[in-house]
């Protein structure tokens with residue numbers, strides 16, 4: 001007897017349960033793809049090193065954190081997970097550090113002890129109060145190592161006061177380990193969408209040059225193979241379809257999960273062309289570009305950044321045109337593009353991150369979003385006109401004859417249609 005085919009709704013439900021698109025993956029999610037960074041972060045924190053994961057959105061930072069926290073707990077490490085978005089933005093320094101301490105207190109069931117300490121030490125500044133509470137209350141109440149994860153660390157940039165001293169205090173807690181052995185038990189891990197210099201500029205007090213940077217990369221084909229299991233065809237077909245999905249997503253964590261989820265829910269998708277059609281409907285069609293969260297994040301990060309948007313688009317345009325742009329970690333524009341998640345580093349050159357972005361954020365997209373695009377085109381045309389006019393002038397000087405009527409600004413030729421419009 002053949003097995004009954006599941007009802008379409010059941011099929012969709014199963015696919016939805018396997019794949020999770022958007023938001024932190026629970027620690028036991030079956031579609032969690034372990035990467036090199038999983039081992040690196042776990043090892044770093046087990047060794048008590050300050051670790052940080054600073055990268056673009058939807059790369060899996062929070063999912064990695066939840067999973068690593070669970071692994072650390074299994075090893076007897078006490079773990080605190082702080083999500084800074086929970087604290088809010090419109091706060092004084094005192095409210096912010098107090099809020100941070102409250103979150104720690106709730107997770108470790110030390111609310112009363114920390115509250116008492118806070119109230120008894122009101123003559124100290126907020127940072128000192130927080131740091132001393134951690135050292136004198138938290139570390140004395142727990143035995144063994146403590147790891148404090150701070151997620152969404154980039155939100156400190158929107159606070160109305162400077163948080164430089166927060167980062168400096170993390171560094172200091174490492175520097176003082178020799179004199180204060182208790183501090184060896186205290187380890188921090190920061191995660192968010194920022195560069196170290198966005199968070200603190202002073203190279204003498206930054207903790208980022210004494211810590212371990214954890215690089216989160218897109219899934220390799222080998223790593224992503226576990227995602228084939230949820231596609232619900234036979235094994236060979238699953239692997240074939242996943243390969244086609246990866247061709248488009250390049251292993252981007254969210255895009256790959258999202259794509260697989262849709263393929264799993266539609267059993268009529270069997271061929272490479274079917275996958276291309278799904279990609280078109282899901283990400284490439286004009287309405288899809290306006291709907292997908294990830295595409296909107298990338299777009300907004302690039303276009304709404306406080307930095308040099310025109311410069312970033314110009315550079316991206318070069319990369320899109322396959323110009324060789326070596327990655328330079330001192331170049332702010334390179335950082336901007338990387339944090340937007342639109343490019344990746346391949347053999348030390350910047351490349352468009354994946355085929356979906358290559359189609360969506362194409363030449364046309366760049367030129368339409370270039371600030372003052374028209375103004376720049378006119379200036380370029382004007383410069384071109386001046387160059388031509390000076391060439392004619394030089395010819396007149398040399399030959400004593402004028403080969404053409406002199407060009408005036410108002411008689412400039414239309415810009416060459418091959419000329420780049422950004």
Ligand SMILES: Nc1ncnc2c1ncn2[C@@H]1O[C@H](COP(=O)(O)OP(=O)(O)OP(=O)(O)O)[C@@H](O)[C@H]1O
Nearest residue numbers: 020022023032033057058059060061062063253257
């Ligand atoms: N290791 C992973 N395995 C499988 N899918 C993943 C993994 N990491 C992330 N994803 C996919 O990416 C989505 C976003 O993950 P997550 O929220 O952890 O990223 P994030 O970097 O914390 O994002 P944000 O910057 O928005 O906070 C998940 O819902 C999931 O679809």
Ligand SMILES: [Mg+2]
Nearest residue numbers: 061062063151
């Ligand atoms: Mg997150």
